[in-house]
Amino acid sequence: MTNLAIELSHLTRTYGSRRGISDVNLNVAEGSLFGFLGPNGAGKTTAIRVLLGFLRPTTGTARALNVDCWHDSARLKADVGSIPGDLRLWPWLTGISALKLFASIRRREMIPQGKILADELELDLAVPVRKMSRGMRQKLGLILALAHQPRLLILDEPTTALDPLMQDRLRKILRKMATAGHTVFFSSHTLGEVEELCERIAIVKQGQIVADGTLDDLRANVGREVAIAWQSPADASWPVPSGLTLTSRTQSHWQGTHSGDPRDLLAFLASKPVQDVSITKVDLETLFRRFYE
Amino acid sequence: MQLPIPNLGLIHRALRETLWTTLSLSGALFAIAALLAYALPRVQARFMQRQFIPPGVREFRNAVLCIDSTSGSVGDIAFSIALVHPIIIALLAAHAIIVCTRILAAEVERGTVDVLLALPVTRLALFVSETAAWLFTAFIILFSIYAGCYFGSRFINPDYRPNFTNMILVISNLALVYTVIGTFGLLASVTTDRRVRAVLFVMLITIFSVLINFLYTLDPSLEFTKRLKFLSVLDYYKPSAMLSKGTIPWRDFGNLAGASMTLWTLAAIRLVRRDVTTL
Numbered sequence: 001m002t003n004l005a006i007e008l009s010h011l012t013r014t015y016g017s018r019r020g021i022s023d024v025n026l027n028v029a030e031g032s033l034f035g036f037l038g039p040n041g042a043g044k045t046t047a048i049r050v051l052l053g054f055l056r057p058t059t060g061t062a063r064a065l066n067v068d069c070w071h072d073s074a075r076l077k078a079d080v081g082s083i084p085g086d087l088r089l090w091p092w093l094t095g096i097s098a099l100k101l102f103a104s105i106r107r108r109e110m111i112p113q114g115k116i117l118a119d120e121l122e123l124d125l126a127v128p129v130r131k132m133s134r135g136m137r138q139k140l141g142l143i144l145a146l147a148h149q150p151r152l153l154i155l156d157e158p159t160t161a162l163d164p165l166m167q168d169r170l171r172k173i174l175r176k177m178a179t180a181g182h183t184v185f186f187s188s189h190t191l192g193e194v195e196e197l198c199e200r201i202a203i204v205k206q207g208q209i210v211a212d213g214t215l216d217d218l219r220a221n222v223g224r225e226v227a228i229a230w231q232s233p234a235d236a237s238w239p240v241p242s243g244l245t246l247t248s249r250t251q252s253h254w255q256g257t258h259s260g261d262p263r264d265l266l267a268f269l270a271s272k273p274v275q276d277v278s279i280t281k282v283d284l285e286t287l288f289r290r291f292y293e
Numbered sequence: 294m295q296l297p298i299p300n301l302g303l304i305h306r307a308l309r310e311t312l313w314t315t316l317s318l319s320g321a322l323f324a325i326a327a328l329l330a331y332a333l334p335r336v337q338a339r340f341m342q343r344q345f346i347p348p349g350v351r352e353f354r355n356a357v358l359c360i361d362s363t364s365g366s367v368g369d370i371a372f373s374i375a376l377v378h379p380i381i382i383a384l385l386a387a388h389a390i391i392v393c394t395r396i397l398a399a400e401v402e403r404g405t406v407d408v409l410l411a412l413p414v415t416r417l418a419l420f421v422s423e424t425a426a427w428l429f430t431a432f433i434i435l436f437s438i439y440a441g442c443y444f445g446s447r448f449i450n451p452d453y454r455p456n457f458t459n460m461i462l463v464i465s466n467l468a469l470v471y472t473v474i475g476t477f478g479l480l481a482s483v484t485t486d487r488r489v490r491a492v493l494f495v496m497l498i499t500i501f502s503v504l505i506n507f508l509y510t511l512d513p514s515l516e517f518t519k520r521l522k523f524l525s526v527l528d529y530y531k532p533s534a535m536l537s538k539g540t541i542p543w544r545d546f547g548n549l550a551g552a553s554m555t556l557w558t559l560a561a562i563r564l565v566r567r568d569v570t571t572l
């Protein structure tokens with residue numbers, strides 16, 4: 001039986017009459033890399049804030065690492081590292097003083113691992129926060145979230161303000177942590193990075209989960225992208241093969257999605273004057289848009 | 294349930310954040326207390342030499358100074374005036390307001406609350422740690438007043454110097470007044486997400502206290518001030534009796550301590566139970 005790092009059960013959180021999240025059910029296995037997607041205002045940050053004990057659930061439960069997120073928040077956070085979507089730090093801190101301070105508060109050793117991470121992310125720990133650029137602050141926030149080797153990482157837009165090289169480095173670090181059994185739960189707008197990094201994703205729309213599974217499972221539900229270019233004009237009488245849904249149809253081009261057995265499609269195409277055909281897996285951006293249309 | 298033991302790291306953080314405020318205000322209080330200790334005995338001696346004081350002047354002076362400025366020795370009255378002087382009260386209140394409106398309002402406003410509350414301490418332990426740091430800075434602030442009075446008194450007629458053991462009682466009473474203002478600040482700060490609102494609320498409370506006390510002392514027959522004066526913190530602070538006789542006004546001490554504890558407890562409950570959203 002898989003251990004769960006995060007269990008949200010019928011979780012609802014409202015702000016008066018405004019909805020935050022509604023009847024959310026979500027399980028995240030330990031040691032996985034889990035992506036949490038949704039547009040602005042969908043409820044991602046609300047869900048994260050409930051996980052971190054900032055908000056009490058209106059109804060339902062939120063548990064992480066087998067403890068209740070509200071009632072045992074302090075105990076949970078001993079094993080959690082997090083970075084908020086809009087990171088602010090106290091301006092008088094330097095990187096090294098931040099590590100010392102957090103180590104003192106957490107009562108855990110953080111400086112050796114913090115220095116290793118600082119080297120990997122190329123951050124000078126002597127610079128005070130008030131003199132740091134946004135990217136540097138983000139790096140420091142990531143170091144403070146990772147240096148105590150937490151069992152669960154909750155990251156809200158972790159690659160914000162990082163250059164592509166540092167984004168790569170961070171992805172490498174996160175992959176290494178997941179391989180070592182740590183759980184990474186992160187929300188992002190950068191779909192390519194989620195696609196590259198995550199084993200499972202959930203898509204939230206207007207406070208509810210509309211998709212939850214592995215990328216392959218979600219793609220199988222949505223189908224493949226098909227584009228057909230005809231050598232000679234397509235005959236209007238040609239039957240569209242089963243499983244193929246056309247989104248665009250002209251005499252020279254057909255475009256759409258195909259779900260089901262691809263052999264049916266190939267059999268149809270074999271007897272037709274095809275100039276070119278493209279059958280591709282749906283990328284995450286298209287998947288995301290499909291769930292939003 | 295975890296015991297709310299103060300976290301040394303959080304205490305260190307709070308002290309670091311309030312360091313410059315505490316040092317600058319304690320320096321100012323030391324200097325002002327020293328100046329008042331040097332100047333007021335002379336002023337009071339001249340005042341007491343007058344054989345005739347026009348009607349109303351005594352009452353007005355008493356109201357402004359919040360003490361009976363005609364009975365007692367020169368030194369006792371002068372130092373009582375120093376210890377209840379509006380500038381001293383204002384600077385003390387300023388320190389209490391600045392320090393006590395940090396949690397939670399200031400942290401929410403500048404966005405650092407996300408990092409703070411993501412740390413593995415209970416909110417109650419956070420509150421206790423902040424309180425411990427605040428009380429440490431309060432000790433520095435109050436000691437600077439005592440030290441300023443002592444320093445200033447070295448340059449005056451020794452006959453005008455007060456009993457500095459009795460002055461400890463007065464400073465203790467002043468400390469309780471200060472903690473009431475501070476705990477109002479804590480309660481306001483955990484209730485709102487805007488520091489300005491918390492500051493304004495505590496300022497209004499403090500101004501109300503001073504005003505009610507002033508009006509009542511000016512004319513004790515005013516009915517509404519008589520009814521409301523129990524709400525003024527300064528009604529529980531009477532330095533001249535303590536300074537001259539060394540008597541401990543247990544009732545006043547008890548009322549102020551009780552008010553502080555109640556406000557602190559309400560603030561703690563509010564902080565533990567509230568939802569935290571960033572702006």
